[in-house]
Amino acid sequence: MEYYRAVFNEFLRARKLKCTGQRDSILDVFLKTERHLTADEIYGLAKKRNPKIGYATVYRTLNLLYEVGLAREVNWGDGKIRYEHKYRHRHHDHLICTKCGKSIEVFDKQLEKIQAKLSREKEFIPTHHQLNIYGVCDKCRKR
Amino acid sequence: MEYYRAVFNEFLRARKLKCTGQRDSILDVFLKTERHLTADEIYGLAKKRNPKIGYATVYRTLNLLYEVGLAREVNWGDGKIRYEHKYRHRHHDHLICTKCGKSIEVFDKQLEKIQAKLSREKEFIPTHHQLNIYGVCDKCRKR
DNA sequence: TCCATTTTGATAATGATTATCATTATCATT
DNA sequence: AATGATAATGATAATCATTATCAAAATGGA
Incomplete structure (x- = not known):
């Protein structure tokens, strides 16, 4: 868990992006949920611990998690993208x-x-x- | 080809639906194209032979073709549904x-x-x- | 602390698909 | 062929997930 956070922060630093509370919250919610979550669900969960968080930030952060390889996008054909853990989780x-x-x-x-x-x-x-x-x-x- | 049209018409009759020129045109375009088409592409092709055809009718007819089992919906994760022949075409x-x-x-x-x-x-x-x-x-x- | 740069959130925009609804077409029955 | 009940149509509004915009706020190196 701590390690995944480090991976993300390292990625941000390398890309000259900034560490923010919102990104922390979203990563946290994502890591703590062993389920396929939609952006909307992650927004709901993240909002609980950080009520000021906005929709756009959730989408932006999920795309970063995808880019860094922590998240995999899953498409079940119902028009929503779902996210699941990828890093150190075997493909299935x-x-x-x-x-x-x-x-x-x-x-x-x-x-x-x-x-x-x-x-x-x-x-x-x-x-x-x-x-x-x-x-x-x-x-x-x-x- | 003639047979597929018969299958569709039989389906319509069984469901007490009506045979229309638009449905004929759309089925025709679908059958004659050996490619994965989006609703938009089918709309473009159908409009050539029947300029009065509307978007909604294309979507409605494609759903019927799906229901009767003539079309398969394919999702490549780019936000568009594509349609390919199913009837008498092996799964792949x-x-x-x-x-x-x-x-x-x-x-x-x-x-x-x-x-x-x-x-x-x-x-x-x-x-x-x-x-x-x-x-x-x-x-x-x-x- | 300062300041250049990035981020954020509210909201507008987008793009594919579906719903609405008044008008028109179909078809079994006369 | 005309009738009438029902279904279909097309124009367009609505929906829904996601992305773009942009002024204001936060970050982090100097």
Whole structure:
């Protein structure tokens, strides 16, 4: 936690950007929540500890966290970007329940290998990828 | 082609919806283009053969094509929904070049199997999925 | 402390998509 | 072919997430 903050501050210094209370609050909220958060949700949480915080600052800071590699952007096709921890968190994919909106993280080594193979075959240099499996989760099915 | 039109008309009749010139034009444009089109692009093409056509009708018709299963919605994370043929076209995934925006279709049987396995493990009933691999294509790399 | 530079927050702007609603078109039935 | 109930249309307003604008405030090196 302390380490992640240091990573961010180092990034700011290197880019001649400034450390501010708002950026601290937003990073804090982001790090403390082990969930996929939208900008709006982060705004709500950050506002609790710093009521003067504005929407634009949340968006700006999330883009910085994305740039420095602390956050990953996730797109579930509902028109909102979600953010999840990236730094020191292994890549994974998502099962997304279309009934309740909850997500389950999954990982498979073989999957990654096949993706690399497909890219190679097409002489394509992959940078990142996103696999979303939509369906109905256990709980919703039994409901 | 004629068959797809019949499928759509059958769907409309079953839902007590009406066959209209606009719907014909939009379906025609959609079927004749072997590319991933946005609503805006389809609007442009449909307007050529039927200048009176409106934006809203394009969106409404695309949603119908999605419902009847003739179109698949593709989301490449750039804020626009794209449409591609689904009926009698095998499912596939996409390599998306972040330089030129072009896409390459890929398919791997093993990939589908692994996805089914991951779903099973989490007692999740998958309905559909989307895998996007982002990166740089052959042409852009050599440029 | 000073000051150049960056940040901030309020709000306007943007861009894709959807909703509204008065008018028009469709189609099964006469 | 005319009727009428219902659905469709198109122009445009509304929505919603995100980005841009800009004057005022905060930061941090000198």
